[in-house]
Amino acid sequence: MLNPELLAQIRHLSRAEKFQMMQFLTGELAKEEGFDLGNEATEILGAVHSSNRAAEQLMQILEAEQKQTQNA
Amino acid sequence: MLNGTRYPFQAKRDEFGVLADVPYLPLTLTYQNSSVEVMGLLDTGASVNVLPYNIGVQLGAIWEEQRFSITLAGNLARVETKGLLVLAQVGKFEPVQLAFAWTRVNNIPIILGRTNFFTEFDVCFYGSQLAFEVCPKFRES
Numbered sequence: 001m002l003n004p005e006l007l008a009q010i011r012h013l014s015r016a017e018k019f020q021m022m023q024f025l026t027g028e029l030a031k032e033e034g035f036d037l038g039n040e041a042t043e044i045l046g047a048v049h050s051s052n053r054a055a056e057q058l059m060q061i062l063e064a065e066q067k068q069t070q071n072a
Numbered sequence: 073m074l075n076g077t078r079y080p081f082q083a084k085r086d087e088f089g090v091l092a093d094v095p096y097l098p099l100t101l102t103y104q105n106s107s108v109e110v111m112g113l114l115d116t117g118a119s120v121n122v123l124p125y126n127i128g129v130q131l132g133a134i135w136e137e138q139r140f141s142i143t144l145a146g147n148l149a150r151v152e153t154k155g156l157l158v159l160a161q162v163g164k165f166e167p168v169q170l171a172f173a174w175t176r177v178n179n180i181p182i183i184l185g186r187t188n189f190f191t192e193f194d195v196c197f198y199g200s201q202l203a204f205e206v207c208p209k210f211r212e213s
Contacts, residue, residue, distance in 0.1 A: 044144065044175055048119055051120055052119050052145075054153070055119040057140070058155055058171035059171070061140050062171050
Protein backbone atom coordinates (compact mmCIF):
# COMPACT_ATOMS: atom_id res chain seq x y z
CA MET A 1 0.00 0.00 0.00
CA LEU A 2 1.43 3.36 -0.98
CA ASN A 3 1.91 5.99 1.66
CA PRO A 4 -0.79 8.71 1.15
CA GLU A 5 1.66 11.43 2.28
CA LEU A 6 4.18 10.25 -0.30
CA LEU A 7 1.53 10.33 -3.02
CA ALA A 8 0.49 13.85 -1.99
CA GLN A 9 4.12 14.98 -2.19
CA ILE A 10 4.57 13.39 -5.61
CA ARG A 11 1.46 15.15 -6.86
CA HIS A 12 3.09 18.51 -6.15
CA LEU A 13 6.24 17.77 -8.13
CA SER A 14 6.83 19.60 -11.38
CA ARG A 15 6.44 17.78 -14.69
CA ALA A 16 10.21 17.42 -15.03
CA GLU A 17 10.52 16.09 -11.48
CA LYS A 18 7.75 13.57 -12.09
CA PHE A 19 9.56 12.42 -15.21
CA GLN A 20 12.81 12.07 -13.26
CA MET A 21 10.95 10.07 -10.64
CA MET A 22 9.56 7.75 -13.31
CA GLN A 23 13.06 7.24 -14.70
CA PHE A 24 14.34 6.51 -11.20
CA LEU A 25 11.57 4.00 -10.49
CA THR A 26 12.00 2.31 -13.88
CA GLY A 27 15.71 2.03 -13.17
CA GLU A 28 15.03 0.53 -9.74
CA LEU A 29 12.59 -1.99 -11.26
CA ALA A 30 15.13 -2.89 -13.94
CA LYS A 31 17.76 -3.47 -11.25
CA GLU A 32 15.39 -5.67 -9.27
CA GLU A 33 14.67 -7.70 -12.39
CA GLY A 34 18.37 -8.16 -13.04
CA PHE A 35 18.73 -5.66 -15.86
CA ASP A 36 21.31 -3.44 -14.18
CA LEU A 37 23.63 -3.28 -17.17
CA GLY A 38 26.11 -0.74 -15.76
CA ASN A 39 28.79 -0.07 -18.36
CA GLU A 40 26.58 -1.34 -21.14
CA ALA A 41 25.11 2.16 -21.50
CA THR A 42 28.54 3.37 -22.58
CA GLU A 43 29.05 0.29 -24.72
CA ILE A 44 25.74 0.82 -26.49
CA LEU A 45 26.59 4.42 -27.29
CA GLY A 46 29.79 3.15 -28.92
CA ALA A 47 28.30 0.11 -30.61
CA VAL A 48 25.52 1.99 -32.41
CA HIS A 49 28.13 3.61 -34.63
CA SER A 50 29.06 0.28 -36.19
CA SER A 51 25.80 -1.64 -36.02
CA ASN A 52 25.11 -1.94 -39.73
CA ARG A 53 23.59 -5.39 -39.23
CA ALA A 54 21.11 -3.88 -36.78
CA ALA A 55 20.30 -1.22 -39.39
CA GLU A 56 19.54 -3.93 -41.96
CA GLN A 57 17.30 -5.71 -39.47
CA LEU A 58 15.37 -2.51 -38.71
CA MET A 59 14.91 -1.88 -42.45
CA GLN A 60 13.53 -5.41 -42.86
CA ILE A 61 11.00 -4.75 -40.08
CA LEU A 62 9.96 -1.47 -41.72
CA GLU A 63 9.60 -3.10 -45.14
CA ALA A 64 7.53 -5.95 -43.69
CA GLU A 65 5.29 -3.43 -41.93
CA GLN A 66 4.87 -1.41 -45.15
CA LYS A 67 3.94 -4.54 -47.14
CA GLN A 68 1.44 -5.52 -44.47
CA THR A 69 -0.11 -2.02 -44.58
CA GLN A 70 -0.33 -2.10 -48.38
CA ASN A 71 -2.02 -5.51 -48.35
CA ALA A 72 -4.53 -4.53 -45.68
CA MET B 73 16.55 24.81 -46.44
CA LEU B 74 13.02 25.18 -47.83
CA ASN B 75 10.21 24.48 -45.36
CA GLY B 76 12.69 23.51 -42.69
CA THR B 77 12.10 24.10 -39.01
CA ARG B 78 15.02 25.54 -37.07
CA TYR B 79 15.99 24.36 -33.59
CA PRO B 80 18.70 25.60 -31.24
CA PHE B 81 21.30 23.27 -29.77
CA GLN B 82 20.57 22.37 -26.13
CA ALA B 83 23.01 22.85 -23.28
CA LYS B 84 23.52 19.45 -21.62
CA ARG B 85 25.84 18.29 -18.90
CA ASP B 86 27.87 15.15 -19.41
CA GLU B 87 28.64 12.59 -16.70
CA PHE B 88 31.46 14.84 -15.43
CA GLY B 89 29.11 17.82 -15.14
CA VAL B 90 30.65 19.66 -18.07
CA LEU B 91 28.22 21.68 -20.19
CA ALA B 92 28.14 21.31 -23.96
CA ASP B 93 25.74 22.43 -26.68
CA VAL B 94 24.30 19.42 -28.48
CA PRO B 95 21.68 18.90 -31.21
CA TYR B 96 18.66 17.55 -29.34
CA LEU B 97 15.43 17.48 -31.33
CA PRO B 98 12.04 17.66 -29.57
CA LEU B 99 9.58 15.14 -30.99
CA THR B 100 6.48 13.21 -30.02
CA LEU B 101 6.60 9.43 -30.11
CA THR B 102 3.38 7.43 -30.35
CA TYR B 103 2.98 3.70 -29.93
CA GLN B 104 -0.52 2.31 -30.18
CA ASN B 105 -2.51 4.79 -28.04
CA SER B 106 0.30 6.24 -25.94
CA SER B 107 2.31 9.34 -26.73
CA VAL B 108 5.41 10.72 -25.06
CA GLU B 109 7.19 14.00 -25.72
CA VAL B 110 10.92 13.42 -25.79
CA MET B 111 14.22 14.89 -26.89
CA GLY B 112 16.26 12.86 -29.37
CA LEU B 113 19.97 13.28 -29.97
CA LEU B 114 20.77 13.71 -33.67
CA ASP B 115 23.69 11.39 -34.35
CA THR B 116 24.68 11.06 -38.00
CA GLY B 117 27.34 8.52 -36.98
CA ALA B 118 24.83 6.11 -35.44
CA SER B 119 23.75 3.25 -37.67
CA VAL B 120 20.38 2.99 -35.97
CA ASN B 121 17.84 4.82 -33.83
CA VAL B 122 18.07 3.74 -30.21
CA LEU B 123 15.31 3.83 -27.61
CA PRO B 124 16.12 3.50 -23.90
CA TYR B 125 14.09 0.93 -21.99
CA ASN B 126 12.13 3.39 -19.86
CA ILE B 127 10.82 5.36 -22.84
CA GLY B 128 9.52 2.16 -24.43
CA VAL B 129 7.79 1.33 -21.16
CA GLN B 130 6.26 4.82 -20.99
CA LEU B 131 4.93 4.23 -24.50
CA GLY B 132 3.20 1.09 -23.27
CA ALA B 133 5.42 -1.33 -25.20
CA ILE B 134 5.86 -4.72 -23.57
CA TRP B 135 9.34 -6.16 -23.92
CA GLU B 136 8.25 -9.78 -23.95
CA GLU B 137 5.74 -9.16 -26.74
CA GLN B 138 8.26 -7.77 -29.24
CA ARG B 139 8.92 -10.35 -31.97
CA PHE B 140 11.93 -8.81 -33.66
CA SER B 141 15.41 -9.16 -32.23
CA ILE B 142 18.13 -6.73 -33.24
CA THR B 143 21.86 -7.47 -33.14
CA LEU B 144 24.09 -4.61 -32.09
CA ALA B 145 27.80 -4.65 -32.87
CA GLY B 146 30.76 -5.94 -30.87
CA ASN B 147 30.32 -7.10 -27.30
CA LEU B 148 26.71 -6.03 -27.40
CA ALA B 149 25.75 -8.81 -29.80
CA ARG B 150 25.00 -10.80 -26.62
CA VAL B 151 22.69 -8.10 -25.19
CA GLU B 152 19.08 -8.57 -26.08
CA THR B 153 17.71 -5.69 -28.16
CA LYS B 154 14.29 -5.50 -29.77
CA GLY B 155 13.02 -3.78 -32.88
CA LEU B 156 10.18 -1.37 -32.15
CA LEU B 157 8.21 0.63 -34.71
CA VAL B 158 6.97 3.97 -33.40
CA LEU B 159 5.20 6.93 -34.98
CA ALA B 160 7.22 10.09 -34.61
CA GLN B 161 6.04 13.64 -35.12
CA VAL B 162 8.55 16.44 -35.49
CA GLY B 163 7.03 19.90 -35.11
CA LYS B 164 4.11 20.34 -37.48
CA PHE B 165 5.36 17.81 -40.01
CA GLU B 166 3.37 14.69 -40.84
CA PRO B 167 4.13 11.79 -38.47
CA VAL B 168 6.50 9.16 -39.85
CA GLN B 169 7.27 5.65 -38.77
CA LEU B 170 10.64 5.29 -37.07
CA ALA B 171 12.26 1.94 -36.32
CA PHE B 172 14.15 1.84 -33.03
CA ALA B 173 16.58 -0.59 -31.50
CA TRP B 174 14.91 -0.84 -28.07
CA THR B 175 17.49 -1.64 -25.42
CA ARG B 176 17.29 -2.74 -21.80
CA VAL B 177 19.38 0.25 -20.80
CA ASN B 178 17.91 3.40 -19.26
CA ASN B 179 20.72 5.87 -18.82
CA ILE B 180 21.27 6.72 -22.47
CA PRO B 181 19.65 9.42 -24.61
CA ILE B 182 17.22 8.62 -27.39
CA ILE B 183 19.49 8.42 -30.42
CA LEU B 184 18.24 9.40 -33.86
CA GLY B 185 20.54 7.70 -36.36
CA ARG B 186 20.86 6.91 -40.04
CA THR B 187 18.32 4.06 -39.97
CA ASN B 188 15.89 5.44 -40.21
CA PHE B 189 15.69 9.00 -38.90
CA PHE B 190 18.12 10.38 -41.46
CA THR B 191 16.38 8.57 -44.31
CA GLU B 192 13.08 10.21 -43.32
CA PHE B 193 14.34 13.71 -42.59
CA ASP B 194 16.89 16.06 -44.10
CA VAL B 195 18.90 17.91 -41.49
CA CYS B 196 21.19 20.88 -41.95
CA PHE B 197 23.59 21.70 -39.11
CA TYR B 198 24.70 25.27 -38.48
CA GLY B 199 27.35 24.45 -35.91
CA SER B 200 28.74 27.98 -35.77
CA GLN B 201 25.25 29.24 -34.91
CA LEU B 202 24.50 26.37 -32.49
CA ALA B 203 21.39 25.50 -34.47
CA PHE B 204 20.04 22.99 -36.99
CA GLU B 205 17.13 22.75 -39.38
CA VAL B 206 14.94 19.74 -40.05
CA CYS B 207 12.52 19.02 -42.87
CA PRO B 208 10.86 15.81 -44.08
CA LYS B 209 12.38 14.00 -47.05
CA PHE B 210 11.16 14.94 -50.50
CA ARG B 211 8.22 12.81 -51.59
CA GLU B 212 7.04 12.79 -55.17
CA SER B 213 3.31 13.38 -55.26
